[in-house]
Amino acid sequence: MSSNGHFKREIDALPRIFEFTGAFAGQRALDDSIVFAMNLAVEELFTNIVKYGAGHDKEVGIELDVRDGYLVIEVVDEDAEPFDITAAEKVDVNKRLDEREAGGLGIHLIRSMMDYIKYEYSDRTARITLKKRLEG
Amino acid sequence: MFDITVGNDGHVRLTGRLDATQVETARAAFAGLDTSCTVDFEALEYISSAGLGVLLSAQKRLSQSGHSLKLTNLNSHLREIFRIAGFDRVFTIE
Numbered sequence: 001m002s003s004n005g006h007f008k009r010e011i012d013a014l015p016r017i018f019e020f021t022g023a024f025a026g027q028r029a030l031d032d033s034i035v036f037a038m039n040l041a042v043e044e045l046f047t048n049i050v051k052y053g054a055g056h057d058k059e060v061g062i063e064l065d066v067r068d069g070y071l072v073i074e075v076v077d078e079d080a081e082p083f084d085i086t087a088a089e090k091v092d093v094n095k096r097l098d099e100r101e102a103g104g105l106g107i108h109l110i111r112s113m114m115d116y117i118k119y120e121y122s123d124r125t126a127r128i129t130l131k132k133r134l135e136g
Numbered sequence: 137m138f139d140i141t142v143g144n145d146g147h148v149r150l151t152g153r154l155d156a157t158q159v160e161t162a163r164a165a166f167a168g169l170d171t172s173c174t175v176d177f178e179a180l181e182y183i184s185s186a187g188l189g190v191l192l193s194a195q196k197r198l199s200q201s202g203h204s205l206k207l208t209n210l211n212s213h214l215r216e217i218f219r220i221a222g223f224d225r226v227f228t229i230e
Contacts, residue, residue, distance in 0.1 A: 011156050011157055012157060014155055033212075036182065043156060043184045044184060047156045093220070093221055093222025095222075103189075105185040105189065105221055108185075108220070109184075109221065112220040
């Protein structure tokens with residue numbers, strides 16, 4: 001059975017979100033590395049929504065599940081401007097220090113740590129689905 | 137919970153979790169550095185891109201005066217994140 005939560009569209013919701021992910025991780029006895037990746041991916045998606053979707057009141061939905069050997073994360077923003085993270089510009093992490101910029105690392109981390117990313121957008125609702133293969 | 141301490145010997149110690157809610161605390165502390173420092177991650181459990189951005193900005197600023205941050209005692213999760221972010225190319229990581 002999946003775990004569902006709804007969270008205020010503000011950075012200060014993160015502690016509650018981590019309580020939510022922590023409870024899910026405990027129930028499913030997830031490995032440390034999976035928990036780390038889950039928390040990171042959820043934070044990066046949520047903070048992007050807060051950053052780029054400010055001024056909207058609707059809460060952000062987060063669903064967590066384990067299905068078919070995968071951790072599944074679904075984040076739903078019901079009042080979103082379209083922004084397809086799968087099409088976001090790639091970050092070149094091989095650049096020299098003076099050429100590096102801090103932006104874009106969140107999406108880069110998600111892309112690197114997750115095995116599957118899907119972005120859907122319809123009627124101002126954005127749904128991002130991430131999956132990470134579980135070992136064993 | 138997150139804490140950052142800066143010792144008189146230039147040793148910076150991070151504790152807890154550096155997520156987006158703690159970025160301003162981290163940014164203020166790193167902004168006060170004006171010489172090469174060791175940043176000890178032994179007690180840091182978690183970092184997100186917000187924290188990575190603070191580190192990168194600090195490294196860029198310090199490099200302009202010939203200084204740099206050395207990162208030490210990263211756990212395996214942090215080490216992997218830093219590798220993905222290419223930080224092993226722009227920081228000395230021990």
